Amino acid sequence: MLYVAIATRAFRRYSTYVLATAAGIFTNCVFGIISCFVYMAVWEQRPDAGGYDVTDALTYVWLGQAMLMTVGMFGGGSPDDLADRIRSGDVVIDFYRPVGLLGWYLAADLGRAAYHLLTRGVGPAIVGALLFDLRFPGGPFAWVAFMLAVLLAVVVSFAMRMLVAITSFWLFDEAGPRTVLIVMNSFFTGLTVPLVLFPGALRDLAMAMPWAAMLQIPADIWLGQRAGAEVWLGLGFAAAWSAVLMLACLVLLRVAERRVVVQGG
Amino acid sequence: MWVRASMTYRVSFWMMTVAGFVIGALDFIGIWILFHTIDSMGGFSLREVAFLYGATGIGLAFADMFVGRIERLGQMIRMGDLDTMMVRPVPLLAQVCSNEFALRRLSRILLCTIVTGWASLYVEWTPMRLLVMAGMLTGGAAIFCSIFVMLACIQFLTADGVEFANAFTYGGNTITQYPLAIFPGEVVKALTFVLPLAFVNWYPALFILGRDDPFGMPQWFQFLSLVVGAAMLWLTTFVWRFGVRHYRSTGS
Numbered sequence: 134m135l136y137v138a139i140a141t142r143a144f145r146r147y148s149t150y151v152l153a154t155a156a157g158i159f160t161n162c163v164f165g166i167i168s169c170f171v172y173m174a175v176w177e178q179r180p181d182a183g184g185y186d187v188t189d190a191l192t193y194v195w196l197g198q199a200m201l202m203t204v205g206m207f208g209g210g211s212p213d214d215l216a217d218r219i220r221s222g223d224v225v226i227d228f229y230r231p232v233g234l235l236g237w238y239l240a241a242d243l244g245r246a247a248y249h250l251l252t253r254g255v256g257p258a259i260v261g262a263l264l265f266d267l268r269f270p271g272g273p274f275a276w277v278a279f280m281l282a283v284l285l286a287v288v289v290s291f292a293m294r295m296l297v298a299i300t301s302f303w304l305f306d307e308a309g310p311r312t313v314l315i316v317m318n319s320f321f322t323g324l325t326v327p328l329v330l331f332p333g334a335l336r337d338l339a340m341a342m343p344w345a346a347m348l349q350i351p352a353d354i355w356l357g358q359r360a361g362a363e364v365w366l367g368l369g370f371a372a373a374w375s376a377v378l379m380l381a382c383l384v385l386l387r388v389a390e391r392r393v394v395v396q397g398g
Numbered sequence: 399m400w401v402r403a404s405m406t407y408r409v410s411f412w413m414m415t416v417a418g419f420v421i422g423a424l425d426f427i428g429i430w431i432l433f434h435t436i437d438s439m440g441g442f443s444l445r446e447v448a449f450l451y452g453a454t455g456i457g458l459a460f461a462d463m464f465v466g467r468i469e470r471l472g473q474m475i476r477m478g479d480l481d482t483m484m485v486r487p488v489p490l491l492a493q494v495c496s497n498e499f500a501l502r503r504l505s506r507i508l509l510c511t512i513v514t515g516w517a518s519l520y521v522e523w524t525p526m527r528l529l530v531m532a533g534m535l536t537g538g539a540a541i542f543c544s545i546f547v548m549l550a551c552i553q554f555l556t557a558d559g560v561e562f563a564n565a566f567t568y569g570g571n572t573i574t575q576y577p578l579a580i581f582p583g584e585v586v587k588a589l590t591f592v593l594p595l596a597f598v599n600w601y602p603a604l605f606i607l608g609r610d611d612p613f614g615m616p617q618w619f620q621f622l623s624l625v626v627g628a629a630m631l632w633l634t635t636f637v638w639r640f641g642v643r644h645y646r647s648t649g650s
Binding site for chain 1: 409410411412413414416417418420421424425427428431432434435436437438439440556560561562564565569572573576580581582585
């Protein structure tokens, strides 16, 4: 219950910035529209590029815009708060709370993600659906699987942002690692170019890395490119990466905790 | 000062500089991957798109380096920093822009120069084309500078809404990375007469690359970049002064 309370507070915290949200939705739409015309030019030449048809490609654009803020591809969310608290030393308070630090921050980030999904996710998607002919999931199973995939996408992205924040314990300034993560995010999630268009080995590599769980897998479930057993395989892949990355966070936090105590906080 | 300050966290600084370079590189590799599946986009080859990409990138990077910090205007207003700046005997705009001068943007300029340089190897250069190129880069930077400053002026009224400006600056950069031939005619007209981003690279590049205008716009548009840039800067001074005059401190 505590975690639900944290998540709802995080949700409400973000919902105070109405103007920023509106401006963000507008920006998402501008980028979405630009990408649509680029993809139309591509799929006009190669109507089956990457196994997508032009409707799939345009839908993918808007899924990308919808997921962008939801999974925090450009950083942000509760891990940024942690980084600030590490620099200021407030993090010691987090350590002696009777709640696990990781769970606390995850709950906060899920609350944020829920807010961004409902605003920055649904908003641009509606605009996209009004302007272009888009595809929607085939049935209730696909909808449920998609929502699960989105949840896992947020966890994977949270864990990676968290790992970056934790580097502050050693570097004192996490801006560098964070920028590196953002670079990897926008390329290897398939936000710039869908992973299905990547050539040969690069595609296999990208599909095996955790970033694939952040956009490509949810998108393929939405588009029906993954059906039946493939859906479970995709969800399993995302769940496995979530587990590995969260475990890495736990271990690093444990190490960092010692370090903080040694310094006397 | 700011240059030295950012060197304090050395690992972080270098990671950011390299990342800035790689962001641009991956961005361009994205386009390269698209061209892996197709031969031409809207009738333009990879090299021609690279030329457009590099040209708009240089324009934006210079503008970002000179006036990009103005994005933070809203924050400066909320924190009351702007009030401090107003009583100093240095032009306000110069202070706002030099606040946290970010050296790392140099990596972006370097990358875009490499991309443009590579694309330029395949251009048949004439003195006239070189002249148009110089005008394009200067004018492009001026146009982006103007857009940065004018949109930031909205923050005098709202003290918020940075993301709104992003749609025009970075969105404008993205749209001009591609040949405008792939967009509907109305979009191109809007980018010519309303928000003159087409002069950042599209029109001069048509001249330099020796291409016909797919939309049949007058040919003399291709020589106008510098004029448009100057006009935009001139317009910007009015908008900025209007913004400062209507600024009311938040009292914090």
